[in-house]
Amino acid sequence: MADMSSRSQKPVDRLGLAMRASHVLVAIFVVLGLICAAIGAANQDTFFLRLATEALIFAGLALSVDILLGYTGLLSLGQALYFGMGAYISALVLKEVPSFWLAMGAVLVASFVVSLLAGMVANRVRGVYFALVTFGLAQVAARAVYNTRAIGASDGLIGIPIVPINLGFGTFMSSSPAPFFIFTLAFIVILYLISAYILDTPFGRILVALRANERRVPFLGYSTWNARLAAYVLAGVVAALSGALYPMLRGFVSPELLFFATSGNAVITVVTGGVGTLAGALYGSVILTVLKSVVGSMTEHHLIVIGLLFMAVVIFLPKGLMGLVRPRIERMLSGGDR
Amino acid sequence: MTKSTALVAGLLAATAITTAAVAQEPIKIGVVTPLSGTYAPIGQQVRWGLELATKEVNAAGGINGRQIQLIFEDEEANPSVAVQKAEKLFEVQKVDFLTGTVNSGSTLAVGQTAERAGKLIATTVSFADSITTDKCSPNVFRVNARAGQQSTALAAWVAKQKPKARVYFLGPDYEMGRSTVATFKKTVEGLGATSAGEVFAPLDSKDYTQYFGQLRQAKPEVLYTSVAGNDTVRLLTQMQDFGLLGNLLVVGASGTVTSQNIGAIGAAADGFGTGVGYSTQIDSPENKKFVEAFKAANKADPDLYGADSYGLIYFYKAAVEKAKSTETDKVRSAMADLQWDTPQGRKTMRGGDHQAIQPMYVVRVNAGQFKIVDKVGGEEAIGPDECKRF
């Protein structure tokens, strides 16, 4: 005997539900990360913790790609521009003044300004054109950095010192593998939460509406231009702040950080992880890093393996890996609501 | 009595087994080199050179009785990947020594990683002067010739061929391209030549014809170029198509024309001269033996990268045997001012900047082969010690 009367009349908020499912996935991610950190610290491991930290830093870049691709539907082929900019500015500041907060502050301000200006140009176009414009912007910036002797030109900059990071309740050195890993994990998760929060607000929903049907949005009284520009700036800042961590981890920066391969890898990460889930960027980055390391040690033809896997994901798994997992979690969450 | 004899025998046996076990623990050398991507051919030569030397050394009993084990990782010619792989080799595989980096950005970054890990590295390919001058590191050694040495040898020869010539410079617009041109320009102008102009083309330019107008106008007698790989193929073949090679002496950096691209350049490479630290034509029994063994193993001639990588194993062997240990500090001291034999002759590792001193050759292409046309002594070719860090 079906109990019809007790069925909820509330419409299910699909978006909010999806977001909460992502939060669950990220929470699991954090727990797994902490377990890895504990194991690593116990074994006095350096390499794997640093590799994982690097995966997280690039996950931040992937996050920025997902903000644009997953929410505004715009594919940016040049987010490496902001990532590299963040890395270089952070490196240059740290070489003069080894202060973590100063470097981060400089990166925040610079990336905000640059992404605002670039966004005003890039957002005049959509779709394919947007992809090409962002690609071109990154290429121009990469070339400029590659040819500027003052910032090391094609050799890049070495000699970024090890920085003490003072969080108020404690200080640790950027060279300590486990503390820096946990810090980066927290940092990226905070970036995730900020992005998720902004995208879950009415502003964020405009973006999703834009993606679904751009022509109708102005009729609802919202400005498409402001929404898309804001998303672009958010993405740029997220990428730059992630990039700022790179020289702290590795002690150097090089123009390769701005090359197309970096942007391309981020796109592969997001698509594999799951476009629009934000959590997919995090998982995707870790999975891809592990995959590259493992396959790379087996054969020097690892690029073709990654390329084929990527194509398979695009064709057969368009919602990415998170796309497989998240609906189940959504069902669990909404099942719990009743 | 039997009991104590048995005990002593047992202890002796145990000691023997343990010593044997320790003695048999291999010396691990990590190799982070481009195995994929545009620089893969260079990484291939590096690999071949290292493997040949390792085979020979291991067959002769290894270093201090220990066998050498090479562990390869692909750096994809990207410093970020190189650093990651280097750290893997240092921390996980616990290699005693590392080599293989090709571009100077990777060498510098991996050198810094080695410093922080307390290990030593050597490069057998990177020829940017900065690695043993202003960016020198106590943990980085270079067994190949640097740009300064190549320029000195080449400029001396050019001045002899065409005294007081007008020289035009064409380079790829990046750090290596510009600095190689600058070094050569300074050296050759010091010997009486004059500059007829210079142009820097973007890396991977497909069409150099847009610079031919300026080139023609400058009417140079000598062209110096530091392009490499595909860019060289395009530059020289296009120059030939446009009839520009007629009266021009074309010279360049050591990486400009190599066994990898000489086939594609074809007849346009004839007459090209460069200063290098190695040539298969070097007339010594060691070199002949080396070239034969290399050809037999790999069905290809060795080039400077293969030869220098081969020599590296012997350098490391000499250092470890002198230091009687693989500990970083001991090996570093042993490497200072160390002399060792290579197919190119005897090299000396200058302690002041960790740069190898060696005789330099000027080679000229003739019908697809590099022929030696001049030689400059080691001491003459090596520049001053400009490393201030140690």
Add this chain to the structure above:
Amino acid sequence: MGGITDYIQFVLAPQMITGLALGVAVVLVALGLTIIFGLLDVINMAHGEFYAVGAYLALALGASGISFWILLVIVPLVMLPVGYAVERGLIQRVFNLPDRHVTTLLLTFGLGLVIEEALKIIFGANTQRPPTPISGAVELMGVLLPSYRLFLIVIGAAIVIAVALIINKTTLGSLVRAAAFDSNMAASLGVPVKRVFAWTFAFGVALAGLAGVLLAPIYSVFPTMGRDFIFLAFTVVIVGGMGSIAGAVVAGLLLTQIQAISSLIVPPVWSDPLLFGIMVVMLVVRPQGLFGRLGHG
């Protein structure tokens, strides 16, 4: 006064003529791209790699003794079924998804990666170069131009005219234009739209391969050669107008002339950013390009 005429005769004119030869090369590569872009609305990020495949086919077949002139016919013919298979087998699978633009871009991006690696595995990473089929040089208005480059200019023009005629004057061409303009209407009128799409893609791919054969002797052959042109090709397509053949020709020649002349004034490194700037301005001011879209113009 002599200075200026000297400059024009010895620097500017030669620069423009060699720029013309480069321009023809760019037009050949961009032609296939604009047709695919214009009709299918598909960004073929693997277009450069198909260009490379054509060059490698020419190299491999040429090494076994087949003459260059026969290769000019064989290679595009071989690439037709390749392109057809890619379109039906890969692109059609994702074509009807809502985010088609992004998905096809990503798919062809992955395909390009795979093709590039495959070429490297099969042929090795070293540069190779087929012999120049026509040797010697001619003097054109006081400028020495290699005969092969002159040949390229002539045959490039011939190919462009042929393609334009096919698209605009034949029944086949009208089917293509109809499907481009309104695929649903065309389908309901009996046009086999899916096959038209696939053959058009194949045609674009064959053009890219043909460009590869023609340009291999002057630009040499190596696995990453696809990246040589791709950015410039996309710029030409955008500035000229997606799907417009006239646009590809005008934009191709114009942009290479701008590049050639600007390299006399500013350091050559900035010529790419300059072209990029032109592309951005065009996108902002007149997004449909100089000549507008295939079927719509």
